Amino acid sequence: MAIGKTASGQPRTLTRLLLDYGVLFAFVALFLFLAFRAEAFLTTRNQLNILDQAHQIGLMALAVTVVIIAGGFDLSMGAIFAMSAVIAAFVARDLEANESFASIAPYAGWVAGVVVGTLFGLLNGVLVTVLRINTFVATLASGIVIRGLALIITQAEQVRVQDERFQALARGGIGDINNTILIWLGFAILLTFVLTRTKFGRHVFAAGDNPEAARLSGINVNLVRTITFGISGFAAGLAGVISASKFMKAQNDMGQGLELIAIASVVIGGTSIMGGEGAVWRTVLGVLLLRLIENGFNLINVDTFYQDVFQGLIILFAVALDAMRHRRQ
Amino acid sequence: MTAEFVIQTRALSKRFFAVQALDNVEVAVRQGEIHALVGENGAGKSTLGKIISGIIRPDTGDLIVKGRSVAYASPRDALIDGITTITQEISLSGKQTVLQNVLLGQEDAHGGVLDFRRMQRRYDDIRALTGFDIDPQTRVNMLRMADQKKVEVMQAIARDAQVIIMDEPTAMLSGEETALFLKTVRHLKGMGLTIIYVSHFLREVLDLADTVTIMRNGQVVRTAPTRDETVETLVTAMLGKSVAQMYPPKRFSPPDAPVMLEVMGMQSSVFQGIDLTIHAGEILGLAGLVGSGRSRLVRTIFGAEDISGGSLRVGGAAFMPKTPQDAIRAGLYMLPESRKEQGLLLKQSVQLNITLPHLSDVTSFGGVIDSKRELHGIDDLIKALDIRVGSPTTRIRNLSGGNQQKALFGKWLFKRPKVLIIDEPTRGIDVGAKQAIYELIARLAAEGMAILVVSSEIEEVLGLCHRVLVMRRGQIVTELGEADGTLTEDNIMRAAFGTEAAQRVDG
Numbered sequence: 001m002a003i004g005k006t007a008s009g010q011p012r013t014l015t016r017l018l019l020d021y022g023v024l025f026a027f028v029a030l031f032l033f034l035a036f037r038a039e040a041f042l043t044t045r046n047q048l049n050i051l052d053q054a055h056q057i058g059l060m061a062l063a064v065t066v067v068i069i070a071g072g073f074d075l076s077m078g079a080i081f082a083m084s085a086v087i088a089a090f091v092a093r094d095l096e097a098n099e100s101f102a103s104i105a106p107y108a109g110w111v112a113g114v115v116v117g118t119l120f121g122l123l124n125g126v127l128v129t130v131l132r133i134n135t136f137v138a139t140l141a142s143g144i145v146i147r148g149l150a151l152i153i154t155q156a157e158q159v160r161v162q163d164e165r166f167q168a169l170a171r172g173g174i175g176d177i178n179n180t181i182l183i184w185l186g187f188a189i190l191l192t193f194v195l196t197r198t199k200f201g202r203h204v205f206a207a208g209d210n211p212e213a214a215r216l217s218g219i220n221v222n223l224v225r226t227i228t229f230g231i232s233g234f235a236a237g238l239a240g241v242i243s244a245s246k247f248m249k250a251q252n253d254m255g256q257g258l259e260l261i262a263i264a265s266v267v268i269g270g271t272s273i274m275g276g277e278g279a280v281w282r283t284v285l286g287v288l289l290l291r292l293i294e295n296g297f298n299l300i301n302v303d304t305f306y307q308d309v310f311q312g313l314i315i316l317f318a319v320a321l322d323a324m325r326h327r328r329q
Numbered sequence: 330m331t332a333e334f335v336i337q338t339r340a341l342s343k344r345f346f347a348v349q350a351l352d353n354v355e356v357a358v359r360q361g362e363i364h365a366l367v368g369e370n371g372a373g374k375s376t377l378g379k380i381i382s383g384i385i386r387p388d389t390g391d392l393i394v395k396g397r398s399v400a401y402a403s404p405r406d407a408l409i410d411g412i413t414t415i416t417q418e419i420s421l422s423g424k425q426t427v428l429q430n431v432l433l434g435q436e437d438a439h440g441g442v443l444d445f446r447r448m449q450r451r452y453d454d455i456r457a458l459t460g461f462d463i464d465p466q467t468r469v470n471m472l473r474m475a476d477q478k479k480v481e482v483m484q485a486i487a488r489d490a491q492v493i494i495m496d497e498p499t500a501m502l503s504g505e506e507t508a509l510f511l512k513t514v515r516h517l518k519g520m521g522l523t524i525i526y527v528s529h530f531l532r533e534v535l536d537l538a539d540t541v542t543i544m545r546n547g548q549v550v551r552t553a554p555t556r557d558e559t560v561e562t563l564v565t566a567m568l569g570k571s572v573a574q575m576y577p578p579k580r581f582s583p584p585d586a587p588v589m590l591e592v593m594g595m596q597s598s599v600f601q602g603i604d605l606t607i608h609a610g611e612i613l614g615l616a617g618l619v620g621s622g623r624s625r626l627v628r629t630i631f632g633a634e635d636i637s638g639g640s641l642r643v644g645g646a647a648f649m650p651k652t653p654q655d656a657i658r659a660g661l662y663m664l665p666e667s668r669k670e671q672g673l674l675l676k677q678s679v680q681l682n683i684t685l686p687h688l689s690d691v692t693s694f695g696g697v698i699d700s701k702r703e704l705h706g707i708d709d710l711i712k713a714l715d716i717r718v719g720s721p722t723t724r725i726r727n728l729s730g731g732n733q734q735k736a737l738f739g740k741w742l743f744k745r746p747k748v749l750i751i752d753e754p755t756r757g758i759d760v761g762a763k764q765a766i767y768e769l770i771a772r773l774a775a776e777g778m779a780i781l782v783v784s785s786e787i788e789e790v791l792g793l794c795h796r797v798l799v800m801r802r803g804q805i806v807t808e809l810g811e812a813d814g815t816l817t818e819d820n821i822m823r824a825a826f827g828t829e830a831a832q833r834v835d836g
Contacts, residue, residue: 199688199696206685209674216633216665216672217686217740218654276676 019325022318023270023285030292038299046295048176054291055180056081056239056255058284060262062188063235065283066195068266070228071208071275073135076124076143077236077262080117081255083150084237088113089159089250092166106166113241114234120146121233125226143259150252160249170246180242185284187235192280204228209276264311265290268318274326289314334393335360335492335523336381336412341390343376350376351387352547358492358540363514363524365534365555368544368567371759374527377544378494381525382414383407411491417500419477421484423470427463428452431483455483460516475506479513493517494525499533503620511537531560543567564788568760575764576792577771579811582610587645589779590630590661590748595639597629599803603639607748607779612770614794615783616821622803623783624666627750630781631663632656644747657686660747664737666783668756672737673725680707680721683740690744710739715765731762738769749773752783754793767793787818799824 018025034041060077067074092109095101101108120142127138172179195201203224206214211221236259244250269286271278290311297307336358343351351373358364366374379385380392383401391398394410401407404414421430431452437444452465461479469477478498485493495514499507514524514537528534534541535555543550543566550566568575586608595603603626607613615623628634630641632650641648648659656663665671674682684691684703691703707721716735718728725736734755741749754770755763770793774780784790790797799807799821807824809815 197698197700199692199698202681202685202688202698205677205681206674209676210670212671213665213674214685216631216653216663218652218657219685220652220654276674 019321020270022321023268023282023289026314027285027289027292030289030296034292034296034299038296041296041299044176046299048178048181050288050291050295051181051185052178053295054287055184056243056258057261057265057290058184058287059187059235059239059242060232060258061265061283061287062184062191062280063232064259064262065266065269065271065278065280066191066204067228067232068263068271068273069195069208069275069278070204070225071135071211072128072225072228073263073273074121074124074139074229074232075136075259075263076120076139076146077232077259078255078257079143079146079150080120080233080236081240081243081258082250082252083120083146084113084117084240085244085250085254086150086154086159086240086252087116088241089161089244090153092161092163093159096161096163102163106161106163106168109161109166110169110241110245113244114237117237117240118230118234121236122226122230124233125229128229129222129225147252154250154252156252158249158251161244162248166245167248168245170242183238183242188280188284191231195280200224200227205276207275261290264315267322268314270318270321272322272325273319274322286318333359335395336525337393338377338381339391339393341377341380341387341392343373343380343385343387349547351380354390354544354547354549356542356549356552358523358525361518361521361523362539363518363526363537365526365528365538365541366544367527367529367531367534367541367563369529369760371546372544372567373547374544375496376547378414378496378525378527381407381492382412382494384414408488408490411489412494413485413488413490413492414494414496415478415481415485415498416495417497419469419474419481419501421469421477421480424468426466426468427472427480427483428465430469430480431455431465431487433484435487451487455486458520459483459486461513473506474502475509475513478502478506478510482513482517490522492523492525494527496527497529498526499528499530503618507533531563534563535560545569575760575767575788577768579612579795580610580771580775581795581812582608582774586610586777588642589644590781591640591642592630593640595629595641596637597635598637599625600629601804603805605798605805607781609777609779610774611796612774612780612782612794614790614797615781615800616787616790616797617800617825619785621800621825623800624752625803626800627663627752627781627783628665630656631661631750633663661750662686662741662746662748663750664741664752664754666752666756668730668733668737672740673733675724675726677725678722679711679716679718679725679728679736680704682725682736683707683710683721683743686740687744706743707739710743714739714742714769729759729762731758731765734758734762734766738766742773746778748779748781750781750783754782754784755786755789787821790821791816791818797821801825801827 040046064074064077088109091112092106095105095108124139124142127133127142128135170180174182195204203219206217206219207221207224214221240255243254265286266283267273268289269282271282293311294307297304334357338354338356341351341354354373354377356377366377368374376385380387383404383406399410428448432448437447456462459482461483463476463479469480472480499510502510511533517524526534526538535558538555540552541555541558542552543563545567588606589609590607592603592605599622615626617623625634629636630650632653632655636650641650643659643661646659648655650656669675684707688698692698704721711718711721714735716739717732725733728736751770755766770780782790782794795811797809797816798805799809801824806827809820
């Protein structure tokens with residue numbers, strides 16, 4: 001992406017540049033600041049640590065970027081995260097007890113968790129498109145229902161998995177690079193390709209930009225939107241399964257509020273909450289920016305009490321930038 | 330500086346970036362008259378109205394109100410002099426009552442507590458003065474459009490308006506409601522108010538106004554009494570040339586040209602038994618008043634509205650348009666009525682907009698877009714349609730209206746359709762782009778495409794089409810042809826108004 005020029009070929013003003021690439025400047029500035037201020041920051045170990053810790057929010061933020069570009073919103077991701085974790089742990093634990101399935105139990109658990117997450121996501125899509133329920137309300141309500149179901153399934157007890165192989169998803173890796181890093185950055189590359197190079201990607205932008213014009217262009221807008229919710233269900237489910245895999249257990253109250261941090265990361269990246277515009281690389285930077293703040297604050301010994309305030313201010317600032325961009329148009 | 334002129338402008342100029350919106354404009358409006366401003370889009374009539382009502386400020390020149398030179402900083406300042414505006418859109422709070430709206434900002438209150446009795450008395454006064462019998466306790470959005478316009482007028486009266494600037498007030502009204510509204514305007518004149526009436530409905534203007542000022546490219550062409558003008562003289566002055574020169578010559582398709590679109594007995598929730606056919610090379614027009622069902626009809630054929638029965642054929646092959654996708658697959662495309670609301674993805678590039686309906690033709694395995702193939706087709710189109718754009722990756726919102734409209738044509742010509750429906754081909758674009766689009770449509774027809782044009786501009790229908798169907802209340806009431814000499818403005822108007830014609834003219 002050319003940074004020096006606008007799409008129309010006119011020279012950029014500094015304001016315009018800041019408005020469009022604010023997240024990039026903020027990220028680079030904070031990165032350099034920490035590189036100079038904190039000795040431990042630039043070590044490979046710390047960098048990999050940052051990337052690893054970003055995987056949960058990363059997966060969900062990437063997926064919800066697609067939902068937001070298509071004109072939707074997803075507040076049920078935290079609940080789907082918990083549900084998928086619980087299902088994965090359940091299946092892995094119960095199949096393990098059954099001799100004929102014991103050999104595949106952990107893998108069946110992973111798959112079951114992700115499939116259930118995807119299905120709940122698609123269900124959200126149906127609520128929003130076929131039943132035409134407002135996307136905030138639909139996913140808020142479905143989130144409450146899904147978390148409630150997780151409570152019923154677990155009876156508020158932890159589901160523990162014994163089979164060590166279950167841990168491989170979260171703890172495995174290539175050399176020093178953890179699977180989690182490969183999964184979420186791989187997901188980012190995949191979604192970038194889908195959004196920028198495929199027919200479906202074009203349809204996602206069209207659905208969010210002007211649904212009526214998209215429909216009159218022969219696009220099945222409801223189907224496109226439903227699939228985007230399927231993607232966010234998939235990602236939330238995968239993140240939940242990874243969490244269950246990491247700790248070898250799951251419970252119904254996991255992942256509370258993760259969806260809000262994920263959405264905040266998208267906004268910080270500069271993807272418009274109005275739909276129709278945005279990019280995956282923005283969300284990657286948005287996610288990492290929040291991680292850098294947390295990591296950096298710890299390294300330079302700032303009281304963690306201030307972190308929330310600082311993160312909140314950054315989100316406010318990002319939303320204000322988005323509003324300014326829209327006023328200028 | 331005679332007292333008979335309530336508003337005068339002296340050498341008024343206003344520039345918006347590269348566009349000279351007003352250029353040395355001199356207009357004088359008499360006390361108590363209806364003074365119309367006409368001109369093409371971009372001629373400067375709305376800008377002039379906005380300067381008089383304090384919404385924008387001129388760069389140079391004087392605005393003289395009641396003999397006094399003024400410099401309004403906001404509409405509030407203009408209101409103090411009794412100048413107010415009524416626009417095309419209704420600007421009322423729909424969920425509030427008529428009374429609340431009429432007295433908005435003028436409420437009687439004691440220490441913040443509303444005095445309902447006194448407000449009701451004032452409302453009754455206004456009601457008596459205007460003769461508008463509207464229940465003050467009705468919620469505004471329950472009223473018909475013409476009555477909502479009346480509420481806006483009452484609001485203006487409540488604010489002691491002496492001069493009302495009306496900017497395309499009837500654009501959103503149906504024929505019957507327009508007639509009612511025009512009656513209201515005459516009544517206001519009878520009350521001694523001065524009306525500045527901006528409109529592109531020339532008949533309405535000739536019917537209503539005492540004086541008309543014609544504008545072109547930011548300049549005044551002339552101001553004259555309406556009794557000295559006709560539609561033709563107005564159009565010629567507005568365009569700077571006669572209407573006939575705007576349109577390419579009509580080429581008739583051979584009598585044995587195949588039928589490209591055949592609609593027989595089409596049924597839906599609003600249509601009973603619609604029949605029409607278009608031959609290859611033919612331009613068929615669909616005329617009628619706003620609300621007569623023209624757009625709804627073509628949207629139904631395109632699959633964008635419900636359809637319940639009938640037999641439709643495109644290029645001889647039967648098809649049933651349940652969704653736009655069905656129509657597109659069959660080779661029937663439609664340029665929708667509203668470029669911005671239904672046509673374009675404003676946040677996206679020219680490229681993305683143009684290929685959106687045709688992505689299957691430029692994708693390889695798994696829906697991956699082959700950008701070389703895509704760009705190749707687009708470059709050709711940009712050249713062929715003369716779309717003035719630096720690069721296909723430019724955001725489409727940065728283009729002028731005319732170029733956006735050309736890009737919209739490009740979107741539906743990337744792959745050639747058998748039948749092209751064009752709903753309002755030239756709405757809101759300048760004269761030059763209009764002419765280019767007329768030529769394009771004629772060329773496409775000459776190449777064998779069947780074209781269905783919906784237009785509110787009678788001149789356009791007359792100038793472009795071989796044959797015209799006139800609609801009234803969801804039915805096709807008449808067919809007029811160039812070939813048999815029945816295609817005249819008079820015949821279209823008569824068929825479009827039906828029995829309502831007399832009512833409208835009497836107002």
